[in-house]
Amino acid sequence: AWLVKRAEISGYKALVVTVDSPRLGRREADKKNKMIMRPFKNLEGFMSTKVATDKGSGPEAFAWSTFDSSLCWKDIDWFRSITKLPILVKGILTHEDATKAAEIGVDGI
Incomplete structure (x- = not known):
């Protein structure tokens, strides 16, 4: 959470979460x-x-x-709970994941 707050304080405009393989x-x-x-x-x-x-x-x-390879959709909800920044998801590889990302309300893919 501290890194997200640091990004906000530094003036970043969005949080980009990479979901493809590290x-x-x-x-x-x-x-x-x-x-x-x-x-x-x-x-x-x-x-x-x-x-x-x-x-x-x-x-x-x-x-x-x-890197923590255990990222799941609940983590996107957690990010949403700790920041007002738009959340962008990078690395969506399937139609199903794109649909899920849209369903949970990410701000961009």
């Missing part, structure tokens, strides 16, 4: 450059010699550890 594609340049993403407070430890793990490349593993 999985990253094959990132050859990141592997070649030995890039790995970690939670960090400064740039120390930004680079690593570890190219890939069983969860994919560094950025892909970072995405999997950062």
